[in-house]
Amino acid sequence: MKDYIQYRTTANLMFQEELKFNISSQLVKEITIKTSSLKLTYDKEFSIIFELENCDDKSADEVIQETEAYLDMLLDELSFEYSSSFSAIEITSFILNDKQQKDRLHYDSVTFPRAIDNVTAQNLVDSIENGGYLINSYKRLFRTSLQMKDPISKFILLYSTLILKVGPAQSQVDAYISAQEPSVMFKASTRSGGGPDETIYTYLRNQIGHTQPSTNVNQISEEVKSILEKFEIIVKSAL
Secondary structure (H helix, E strand, O other), rough: OEEEEEEEEOOOOOEOOEEOOOOOOOEEEHHHEEEEOOOOOEEEEEEEEEOOOOOOOOOOOOOOOOHHHHHHHHHHEEEHOOOOOOOOOEEEEEEEOOOEHHHOOOOOEEEEEEOOOOOHHHHHHHHHHHOOOOHHHHHHHHHHHHHHHOHHHHHHHHHHHHHHOOOOOHHHHHHHHHOOOOOOOOOOOOOOOOOOOOOOOOOOHHHHHOOOOOOHHHEEEEEEEEHHHHHHHHHHHHH
C-alpha cells in the first residue's frame, strides 16, 4: 500500500486532465492534481494527492506540516495566475506507513469556471519541477485578499500588498499606478495640512483609513466596489 495524503478544496478552475509532477523533496515522490464537477454549483472540486516516500521516521504531524507548505505554495500560484479563490482545505485521506490516519481527517460567490488548457497546465508543472516555484510572500497576500468576501477588507489588503512591493511612500504607489493606468482619476487629498492630489485608489484608501465626519461611508463603499476589479489587475502586475 502506497503512503499518501490527499487534500480537498474547491475553486472556479478546471483542468482538462489530471496533472502529475515531481518536486525536489525527500518526502514527496509525486503530486497529482485532479478536478471534478460539483452538483448545483459552478465551482470545481480539487483533489491534491501527495505520494510519499522515506516515511519511516516521520510522524503524521511532520508529514502534514511539510505537505501543507507545498500545498500553500501551489495554491498561491494558482490564485495568482488565475485570480481565483479556494475554499477551506480538508484532509480526506491519509495513509502513513501502511496505516490509515483516520484521526487526522477533517472536513461564495459563484462564477463560471475558467478552463485551464493543457499547455498552460504544463507550464505550471515545468515551473514547479524546475525549481522556479518558491515561496512568494506577495502572492500569499494576494491569495489571501481573494479569499475575502468583504470588498473593503479586500481592497485594503490589496493596497497594503502594493505599498509593500512598490512603496513605502504613497507617492511611489501613485507613480506606479499612473504608469499602469495613465488615465487614472486624481482627487484632491483630504488629509490634514493638504498634500498632492491622489489617485482614486490612494484617495479611497485614505478615506477608509482616516475617516472624517464628512466621509460618506456608503458612497466610499460603492466606489471601492466599482474599482476593485481594475485595482486587482494593477496589484497583480506589480508582483
